[in-house]
Amino acid sequence: MRKVAIVGTGHTPFTFATEKTSVELFSEAAMDAINEATLKPKDIQALYLGNCLGDFSEGQAMLQSYAADDIGAFYIPATRFEGACASSSLAVRDAFIWVASGYYDAVLVGGVERAASMGTSLATRTFAMFTDSHYEYPSGLTFPGMFAMLAHLYSKKYGVPLEKLKEQMAQVSVQSHHYGVFNPKAQFQKEISVEKVLSGFMVTTPLQLLDCCPFSDGAAAVVLVSEEKAKEITDKPVYITGIGQASSGRLSAQKDYLPRLKAREVSAKQAYDLAGVSPSDIDICELHDCFSIASLIAAESLGFFEFGHAGEAWENGETRIGGKIPINISGGLKSKGHPIGATGASQVVEIYHQLRGECGERQVEGARTGLTDTLGGDGVICTLIMEKGW
């Protein structure tokens, strides 16, 4: 297996409803990534594109083909990845495998979504398609509803009183908004307080408005190349050294393992094993904080904290810059935004810039190894580990 490097990135602002089309958004991110890699579209041998809901947001399926054509990467194989909110992480993982195998030397990977453009009602309906449509959606299951049930379960299982847990969850949102201030691409660039989180509209008990990430529009892209090609392009390549992916059944089928998601633990182990590192080696992490409670659940299963204790870590600042493991310094899904098909690629872009020391006021000094964790629906998980290559 060959080493695979990231040598270029592109990232549109993540925003509320935009007038740009999905192709336009993705092409902007893609061209930035190709230019940063000092390549031309004709050098790109394949496109791996994450997109979930183009069919619903603008009546556009098969986006990948038009996206490749739009940037002038004519007639290349272009493949769409649909893994709910993990779509573009799955795309990065597959792209990695194809470059590592020697089949391709340079590929473009990314994702795009116009979730905000759909409006809350249609977005809530279509996001609910990432649950079991036959056996669970009839009950009115929504995506926040799923994590709301996990929050109550978490409180009961670990003996953290709900009121206490709610305060810890609020700290997650407060931290994300704090760092979002320093991310010019973030949808929200303003501080919030615990009081504000706890006084927000109740979306689905116990999750209030600021426990939930927003609906967002945006795109992100990266260029992956072989080690040999990377050396021609840059002195500062970032290598993908660990990959993992796993899936599971409907929420109720996961029963007694909940609120942990076993697929995450399976996926993370694959990535740690391939990279030959452990949780204590990770200097920075971007994890899937679609809801505040989701951050606690993810951080525990990734091995950063004991089960039932991640909330204390957020309270104590262990997840901030200078803490044990800086988490979601980009602002995370909560503050940076969550255009679902683009989210995984966006996380990778953040880690890339952190490892290269390019994050300005939100830079984690000396970061050498980073991890991304992306969750799709109630059971698609992808883990990626990246390391500084110089």
Add this chain to the structure above:
Amino acid sequence: MEYKLTFKDYGNALTRGKLLGLKCKSCGKITVPPKMTCQECGGTDLDIVELSKHGKIVTFTVVNVAPEGRQNEVPYIIALVRLDEGPWIMGNLIDIEPARATMNLINKEVNIGSRIFPGDKFSPGDQARPVFSFA
């Protein structure tokens, strides 16, 4: 390999007041809602069995923001219930005002009935959904 207990047959039975599951001849565990294989061991030798329609609430939420087409249903309670036979199923708790739903619901015993979700333009027609009332 033919599907032993389809979505349609499971739903029809639930509508008639019977909760069906699949008992694995290899490990003895029950799978419900139905699947091609046993949820525990992946076994394929399964018998259709009728379940007790009784269990305990393990978690819940009161939904105030509905998907498109279901705004007239809010607020409503979704619960996960652990059946006496072991599996968990999702349904709606109908026996309590949503405003009164608290953590005290967890571990409450419930009986299982059903209602019909008529579906929307994206759904595969009528769907039976479990509903829970206090035992």
